[in-house]
Amino acid sequence: MKLFNTLAASASALALLASGASAEISGGSVKIGLLTDMSGTYSDLAGPGTIAAAEMAIEEFGGKVAGAPVELVSADHQNKADIAANTAREWGDTGQVDAFAELVTTSVAMAVFEVAKQQNKIALVSGAATSALTNDACIPTGLHWTYNTRAQAVGTGASIVAEGGDSWYFLTADYAFGEALQKDVSKVVEAAGGTVVGAAKHPFPASDFSSFMLQAQASGAKVIGLANAGNDTINAIKAAKEFGIVDAGQKIAGLLVFLSDIHALGLETAQGMQMTVSFYWDRTDATREWSKRFYDRTGKMPTGVQAGTYSSVLHYLKAIEATGSDDTDTVLAKMRELPVNDIFAENGVLRSDGRMVHDMYLAEVKSPADSSQPWDYLKIVRTIPGEEAFGPLSESTCPTK
Numbered sequence: 001m002k003l004f005n006t007l008a009a010s011a012s013a014l015a016l017l018a019s020g021a022s023a024e025i026s027g028g029s030v031k032i033g034l035l036t037d038m039s040g041t042y043s044d045l046a047g048p049g050t051i052a053a054a055e056m057a058i059e060e061f062g063g064k065v066a067g068a069p070v071e072l073v074s075a076d077h078q079n080k081a082d083i084a085a086n087t088a089r090e091w092g093d094t095g096q097v098d099a100f101a102e103l104v105t106t107s108v109a110m111a112v113f114e115v116a117k118q119q120n121k122i123a124l125v126s127g128a129a130t131s132a133l134t135n136d137a138c139i140p141t142g143l144h145w146t147y148n149t150r151a152q153a154v155g156t157g158a159s160i161v162a163e164g165g166d167s168w169y170f171l172t173a174d175y176a177f178g179e180a181l182q183k184d185v186s187k188v189v190e191a192a193g194g195t196v197v198g199a200a201k202h203p204f205p206a207s208d209f210s211s212f213m214l215q216a217q218a219s220g221a222k223v224i225g226l227a228n229a230g231n232d233t234i235n236a237i238k239a240a241k242e243f244g245i246v247d248a249g250q251k252i253a254g255l256l257v258f259l260s261d262i263h264a265l266g267l268e269t270a271q272g273m274q275m276t277v278s279f280y281w282d283r284t285d286a287t288r289e290w291s292k293r294f295y296d297r298t299g300k301m302p303t304g305v306q307a308g309t310y311s312s313v314l315h316y317l318k319a320i321e322a323t324g325s326d327d328t329d330t331v332l333a334k335m336r337e338l339p340v341n342d343i344f345a346e347n348g349v350l351r352s353d354g355r356m357v358h359d360m361y362l363a364e365v366k367s368p369a370d371s372s373q374p375w376d377y378l379k380i381v382r383t384i385p386g387e388e389a390f391g392p393l394s395e396s397t398c399p400t401k
Contacts, residue, residue, distance in 0.1 A: 024325035025068040026098065032058075032313060033097040035084050035112065036127065037104050038076035041205040041230040044260040045303045046104040046127045052298050053310035054101060056290075057317065065317045066324045073097065079104075079205075081111035088112045092119040098326050099124060099316060102309050106130040106177035113139050120328050124312040127305045129229070129256060130180040134355040138398035141328060143335070145356045146308030146344075147278045149177070151389040152255050153184040155276025155362045158192060159381075160223055160253050166194035168253075169221035171212050171236055173228040174201040181227040181255055197221045206232055209239035217245055229256040234264050241269055258303045262365055262377045270377075271367040276360055278304035279344055280378055283361070290343040301375040311344035312356075348386070353398035357386040 034054055036046045051074050058070045073091065077084035084103070091097035092115060100116060103109040104127025116123040117139040124143050125133060131148040168189050172178040178201070186196050198219050200212050213236065216224040224245065226236050233254055240252050254261070257275040281291035281301045290310075294302045302310075319334035320326050340348030345358035363378040371377065393401065 024323075024327065025066055025320075026326055027096040029069045029071055029096075030065055030317070030320060030326050031071045031073065031095070031097045032099050032101055032316075033088065033091040033095070034072060034074040034101045034309075035077045035087060035108065036074065036102045037079050040079050041232060042079065042104045042127065043230075044264070045230055045258040046102060046305045046309075049294075049298055049300065049302060049306040050102045050104075050126065050309040052294065053302065053306045054313045056294065056297075057310045057313040060314065061317050061321070065320045066326075068326075070317065077105070077108050079108065081105075081107040084108040085111040085115055088115040089119075092116075092121055097121070098328075101313055102126050102305075103128050104305060106132075106180070107175060109133060110137055110176070113137065113142050116141050122316065122328055122332065124309075124316060126308040126312055128177070130177050131184060132176070132180060134351075134353045135397040136399075138354050138396075138400060140400050141332065142354045143312065143350065143356060144354050145312040146304055147256075147276075147360065148355075148390065149181040149184040149256075150391060151278075151360050151384070152181065152276050153188045154389055155360055155384050156253055156255055156274055157185040157188040157225075159274055159362055160251065161189055161192040161194045165223040165251055165253070166192070167221045168194060168196050168223045168225050169216045169219040170196070170199035170225045170227050171209070171216055172199055172201050173204045173206075173232055175204050177229070178204070178227045182225070185225055185227065185255055202228070202232070204228075204232065205230075207235055209236045210243075212236070213239045213243055213245065217243060217248075217250065221250065223251045223253050225253045225255055227255055229258070230261070233257060234261050237261075237265055237269065258305070259301060259375070259377060260303050263300075263375070267366060267368045267371055267377065270365045273365045274381070275363050275365070275378075276384070277363050277378070278358070278360055279307040280361060280363060280380060282376065282378075283380060284343075286343050307344045311340065311342050311348075314342055315340055315350075351393050351396075351401070353393060353396040353401040355390055355393075355396070357390050359386050360384040360389040
């Protein structure tokens, strides 16, 4: 009997050793739920490319973390907050999803933040832009990764004012993101001695910008600031070209412009435009290598939202690997402890308000003559240090920081 007990104890110990790596993984697997815009206004800058990017992060771990398989589920939220919240709630309640990812569109991110707060799930935001996510709308488990409206204002807005663009008129997407972007850029313009002469809100999404562009033209402002993104920005720039607004002397400021937008517009139309970016595929050897692999599976070079999704998922998995657990509080603590070092960020820091602080880049769109290969669209004008772009923690109004 004693020998039997000894053998049984040895077998139990071996079993525990074999399963120890995944003993702290709830449900036996790590499950990430990615919500994005698959066919609408933001589908090119986010959409299927963010799913590919998340898959690339998971593949770097061989599909397993801390001895447990990693699963990715995804859904199209159609840029509707209720669809996003209902999907996230179902995933968390019955689908054993551990974290939510991507969340393009401010209204979507805010709705999923509420679910994440209730369920104590991590929300990895890449696509939504409003700076409110790490201020009054912050939650303990919400992480804002890629950019925000403040960083875009500090980059593009400040640069254009410094070049003499000191009177502005805004065309603003009529929802929380557009309002936040207009507000943040207005602060930068006015702090630099410029003025805001007016603004017009347009529906989200919008296809016809004729009347809005004529209003902006009539304002006499030196700069027409586009407080929108995706197809809205593309359509607005096309309307400006149609009405000869730039040729007549006004400047178009795209305040949240992506590589996919430049690709859609073409260099002939977009050349000379300044833009603030979180990532550019041709910046370093490492970004080129990763972007080439992304291109091989998607047929496109990545946007900042897509590279940011890769980075946030990768860092989340690194924290699970380091702790051997997918417990939310344990993983969050490790994510904040570890610096973010990958193709997206170098020595990025995850703050207590949820902001991931990293360098941003002021870029200028090349002319057709200066472009040497497909997707060779931008030249980096200036690196914007992370704290300059996002501001110090002391500025954050997040109540849980």
